[in-house]
Amino acid sequence: MTSELLLQQLANGISLGSLYALLAIGYTMVYGILRLINFAHGDIFMMAAYFMVFSIVTFRLPWYIAIVVVIIVTIALGVLLEKTAYKPLRNAPRMSIMISAIGASFLLENLATYLFTGVPRGFPDIRILTTTVELGSLSLTVATLITPFVTLILLYVVLFITNKTKIGMAMRAVSKDFETAKLMGININQVISTTFVIGSALAAVGAILWGSRYPSVMPLMGVMPGLKCFIAAVLGGIGNATGAVLGGFILGMAEIMLITFLPSLTGYRDAMAFVILIVVLLVKPTGLLGEKVTDKV
Amino acid sequence: MMDKLNDKKSKLFLNLLLIAVFAAILILLDTKTIGDAYVRRILNLSAIYAIVSVSMNLVNGFTGLFSLGQAGFMAIGAYTVAIFTVPLEARAKIFYIIPQNPVLAQIELPFVIALILGGLLAALVAVLIGMPVLRLKSDYLAIATLGFSEIIRIVFTNIKSITNGALGIKNIPIMPTMWVFFGVAIISIGLMWLLINSSYGRAFKAIREDEVAAEAMGINLFKHKVMSFSIGAFFAGIGGGLLATLFATVDPNQFYFPVTYNFLLIIVLGGMGSISGTIIASFVVTIGLEILRFFDEPLALFGVNIPLFRPGLRMVVFSILLMVLVLFFRNGLLGQKELSWKLVFDWLSGKKPIKKTDEGGAA
Numbered sequence: 057m058t059s060e061l062l063l064q065q066l067a068n069g070i071s072l073g074s075l076y077a078l079l080a081i082g083y084t085m086v087y088g089i090l091r092l093i094n095f096a097h098g099d100i101f102m103m104a105a106y107f108m109v110f111s112i113v114t115f116r117l118p119w120y121i122a123i124v125v126v127i128i129v130t131i132a133l134g135v136l137l138e139k140t141a142y143k144p145l146r147n148a149p150r151m152s153i154m155i156s157a158i159g160a161s162f163l164l165e166n167l168a169t170y171l172f173t174g175v176p177r178g179f180p181d182i183r184i185l186t187t188t189v190e191l192g193s194l195s196l197t198v199a200t201l202i203t204p205f206v207t208l209i210l211l212y213v214v215l216f217i218t219n220k221t222k223i224g225m226a227m228r229a230v231s232k233d234f235e236t237a238k239l240m241g242i243n244i245n246q247v248i249s250t251t252f253v254i255g256s257a258l259a260a261v262g263a264i265l266w267g268s269r270y271p272s273v274m275p276l277m278g279v280m281p282g283l284k285c286f287i288a289a290v291l292g293g294i295g296n297a298t299g300a301v302l303g304g305f306i307l308g309m310a311e312i313m314l315i316t317f318l319p320s321l322t323g324y325r326d327a328m329a330f331v332i333l334i335v336v337l338l339v340k341p342t343g344l345l346g347e348k349v350t351d352k353v
Numbered sequence: 354m355m356d357k358l359n360d361k362k363s364k365l366f367l368n369l370l371l372i373a374v375f376a377a378i379l380i381l382l383d384t385k386t387i388g389d390a391y392v393r394r395i396l397n398l399s400a401i402y403a404i405v406s407v408s409m410n411l412v413n414g415f416t417g418l419f420s421l422g423q424a425g426f427m428a429i430g431a432y433t434v435a436i437f438t439v440p441l442e443a444r445a446k447i448f449y450i451i452p453q454n455p456v457l458a459q460i461e462l463p464f465v466i467a468l469i470l471g472g473l474l475a476a477l478v479a480v481l482i483g484m485p486v487l488r489l490k491s492d493y494l495a496i497a498t499l500g501f502s503e504i505i506r507i508v509f510t511n512i513k514s515i516t517n518g519a520l521g522i523k524n525i526p527i528m529p530t531m532w533v534f535f536g537v538a539i540i541s542i543g544l545m546w547l548l549i550n551s552s553y554g555r556a557f558k559a560i561r562e563d564e565v566a567a568e569a570m571g572i573n574l575f576k577h578k579v580m581s582f583s584i585g586a587f588f589a590g591i592g593g594g595l596l597a598t599l600f601a602t603v604d605p606n607q608f609y610f611p612v613t614y615n616f617l618l619i620i621v622l623g624g625m626g627s628i629s630g631t632i633i634a635s636f637v638v639t640i641g642l643e644i645l646r647f648f649d650e651p652l653a654l655f656g657v658n659i660p661l662f663r664p665g666l667r668m669v670v671f672s673i674l675l676m677v678l679v680l681f682f683r684n685g686l687l688g689q690k691e692l693s694w695k696l697v698f699d700w701l702s703g704k705k706p707i708k709k710t711d712e713g714g715a716a
Contacts, residue, residue, distance in 0.1 A: 093492045144680050150491050151419055155621060155679045162614055163672035170665030283503075286496060323511040330500030337493060338485050 060193045065316045066309075071200040071269070073308025074207035078262035079285035080292070080300035081214055082255030088231040088295030089251050091150075095157040096137055098282015099164035100256055104130040104263035105179065105273045106172055112180035119182045127260040134256025135249055143245070161282075168275035176274040179267035186268055199268035206265065207301060210258060214297050223250055231295060280326055287333040293346025302344060307332065367694055383531045393531055394599070395643050396636075400531075400538040401595045403635035406619040407542050407628055408588035414625035414689075415549055416581040417561030418487065419495040421613050423589045425502030426475040428509060428608035430590030431597040433471030435522040436515065437462040438598070443524045450520070451513040464526065468537070468594040475590025478505070479583040487578045502610050510605040521604025528598050537595060541588050546628055548584065557581050561626075618675045622685050630687030645670055 079101055086094040107129050111122040141160040145153045185199040218224040226247045229237040238244050266281070267273060288307045292299025307329060315322050336343060381387045382396065405423055412420045441461050444453055452458070462470070486497045509516045516522070528534070548554055556577045559567040568574050597603045615638070623634030648666040678685065690696065 091492075093496060141676065141680075148683065151413070151417075151625070152679055152683050154419060154492055154495060155617060156676065158614060158617065159672060159675040159679055162611065163669070163676055165611075166665065166668040166672045170663075170669045173665070283496070283500070287500075290493075290496075324507060327504045327507040330497075330504050333500055334485065334497055337489055337497060341489070341493075 062316070064194055064196075065312050067194060067196055067200060069309035069312035070305065071196075071203045071308075072312060073305035074204040074301075075262055075266055075269070075304075076281070076285050076288050076308050077207050077301040077304030078210065078258045078265075079281060080288040080304045081211065081258050081297050083286045084289040084292070084294055084297060084300040085214075085227075085251045085255055087289065089227060089234075089248060090142065090153075092142065092153055092157060093286060094255070095154075095282070096141070096161040096164055097255065097259060098278035098280075098285070099161050099168075100130060100134050100137065100278070101259040101263050101266075101281065102168060102273075102275065102278030103133055103164060104256075104260040105267050105277065106168065106177070107260075108264055108267060109177050109180060109273055112182075113177075119180075119184070123264060126264065127257050130260035130263075131253050131256045134252040134259070138248060138252045143248075165275050165279070172275065174275060176272040179271035179273050181271070182264075182268060185265075197268065199265055203265050203269075206261065207304075210261065211297060211301050214254060214258075217254065218297065223247065227251065284326075284329045287329045287336075290333060290343055291336050293343030296343070296345045299343055299345035364694055379531060379535060395640060397531055397534040397595075397599050399636045399639040400534040401592050401599065402616070402619065402639050403632045404538050404541045404595070405589050405592035406616045406623070406631045406635050407545050408585040408592065409613075409616045410620045410623070410625065410628065410631045411545055411549065411557075411588075412581055412585040414620055414627070414631075415554065415561060416557040416578065418578060418582065419491050420498040420582065420585070421495050421610065421617075422479075422482070422498035422502040422586070423616050424608045424610050424612040425505035426479060426586040426589035427593030427596065427612070428502075428505055428603075428605070429475040429478055430468070430471035430593030431603045431608070432509060432516055432522070432593075433474055433590070434464070434467045434594035434597040435525050435603045437467040437470070438464050438526055439522060439524055440526070447520075447522055447524060448514075448517050451518070453517075454514045457515060464528070464533075464598065468591060471594040472587040472590040475593070476583040476587035479586030480579060483579045483582040487575065487582060499610055499613070502608075502613065506605050506608050506610070509608075516605075519605060521602055523602045525597050525601045525603070527601050534595055534599070537591060541591055542628065542632065545584070545588065549628065553577065553580065558626075614675070618671070618678070620685075621675070621678050621683075624685035624687035624689060626689035627685070627687040627691055629692035630685060630690075633686060633692070642667070642671065 079097065082097050082100075083094060086092060086097070104126055107126045108122060111117045111125050112119065115122075117125060137160055141156050142153065145156055185197065185202075187198050188195050189198060189201060191201075216224075218227055223246075226237070226242045227250065229240065229242055230244060230247050234244070237247075284307060285304065288303035289300045290303070291306060292301065292303030310332065311325055311328065314325060314328055378387075382393055405427060409420070409423050412418050436457060437460060439447065439461075441459070444458055447453075448458075482498070482501050486494060486501070489497055510519055512518075549557070556567070556572045559570065559572055560574060560577060564574060593608075596607075600607075619634045619638050620631055622638060623630030623632070645667045648662055648670055649664045651662055687696075
């Protein structure tokens with residue numbers, strides 16, 4: 057193993073990890089507030105990738121406008137999802153809400169297969185993101201290079217919103233105690249919608265960067281990243297945005313390292329994430345940065 | 354009508370009549386007097402789905418554990434049947450890239466033994482998985498079981514000398530009669546029915562209703578959860594084994610985790626916590642999915658091609674159905690009730706059924 061290759065893979069790991077982190081924040085925020093695995097989050101991410109394909113290839117928008125349009129449309133989709141699939145079941149048993157989440161995810165996947173066919177589409181080549189930069193002996197694309205920074209900046213924005221703004225205070229209150237927050241006059245629906253807005257926006261950014269890295273868009277592309285990012289969120293401590301980013305980094309790095317050092321186990325790449333999940337749930341169910349919650353009777 | 358109903362004799366008569374009608378239809382189908390291979394295949398598939406769905410309902414509907422691992426346990430059952438029942442001389446042809454494991458290459462088992470072995474292996478894996486995972490609560494449990502189901506599939510894709518990897522195993526001997534599928538279905542569902550109505554079943558329901566209260570009543574939570582989970586896995590494995598012989602081929606992609614969503618739709622439609630509802634829903638969904646195939650065909654009305662109908666629409670309709678069910682008809686067909694003559698007659702005479710009980714399965 058040459059040191060260049062190692063460095064290259066390290067950079068890849070960090071970049072993949074930050075992509076996971078972007079999606080993981082969405083999972084962790086929704087879980088923190090609704091106590092719900094938003095199974096459809098990975099499919100929102102998939103849809104965002106398709107939106108990008110259409111806005112650039114079909115509508116011929118310049119990339120900087122396309123990015124804004126995609127983020128807005130994705131947010132709209134995320135909020136629509138919340139209003140149709142989750143809001144009507146606010147007081148339903150947990151299992152019903154989870155089935156609804158699975159149904160929504162399945163619906164988005166099937167809808168994408170129906171509308172866009174299962175044939176993979178090429179992700180538009182955004183020159184500014186796919187240019188290769190030589191850093192000493194390393195050659196990285198701009199997308200790989202900027203992804204970690206984008207993630208960290210967005211994490212900072214999320215932390216600012218949750219810790220410093222009024223709506224963020226409401227979010228924290230709702231995640232602490234749903235019922236009491238409601239009694240205190242917090243507009244629950246507004247808080248939940250905001251959560252979905254943030255989550256979907258991050259998923260859209262993630263999809264754009266993901267597409268520059270793996271330029272093949274298909275209806276099931278969100279399934280595995282979706283599950284892995286939920287695992288990253290659990291690893292970092294569910295409900296904690298910083299934890300989600302940390303979890304994403306660890307997971308991405310672990311995957312790339314598995315491929316680098318144990319190439320014979322590449323086939324088990326997807327299984328590894330689940331093994332990590334199960335180990336975390338058994339050893340430290342609250343995750344790395346999570347708080348301990350006790351069961352109330 | 355109501356007077357008759359209270360009469361035990363006429364109830365018995367109706368039951369016998371119903372059984373006779375079903376048996377007659379099945380005999381006619383099986384002797385190829387009515388129906389064709391396509392109809393028989395779909396009915397066999399429905400019977401298999403009924404086994405797996407009832408097994409999933411045992412875990413999800415009756416014990417209240419949200420498990421999404423059914424596809425993985427089915428894979429274990431299916432592969433066990435596939436590996437052990439393919440005739441020895443046909444094996445070299447199937448495992449032509451990487452030869453089969455020399456020990457396995459010499460073992461051929463009769464179908465019934467391979468089927469039960471598959472179920473037992475699935476149950477064993479379920480115990481091993483269940484020990485750590487069943488300590489988790491609702492949604493963590495869901496994602497962990499789903500994860501295990503994926504791990505099983507990935508492992509099967511990778512251990513090529515045993516499972517032939519992504520190529521799958523072909524030439525699995527098929528069964529000459531529908532009675533294999535329906536017989537196994539009747540026995541399996543009967544056994545699960547007995548279990549649910551035993552003291553163990555009452556413990557399962559107690560756990561579903563309130564874990565803390567159940568524990569306070571002296572129910573060993575862990576033991577009963579592992580039991581329900583592994584018995585559910587056993588019958589899912591049996592269902593998988595039957596699936597292998599029905600299709601005559603297995604490959605890892607048949608057990609991709611969204612397969613489990615089919616069973617989820619079935620138990621939601623039939624009613625979480627209703628065996629008869631699940632059986633009816635298995636047939637409705639399986640047959641319905643076949644009928645819905647026309648959605649995937651191009652449709653021309655009055656000479657105009659309707660562009661809406663093209664491949665993929667069927668699954669869109671299927672997923673919308675699941676959403677509508679869970680959003681508006683959370684109790685499904687029967688909720689937690691079982692089908693009875695009283696229910697049927699009340700429904701026929703337009704009487705409102707007894708007030709619906711709230712759905713169980715809350716975490």
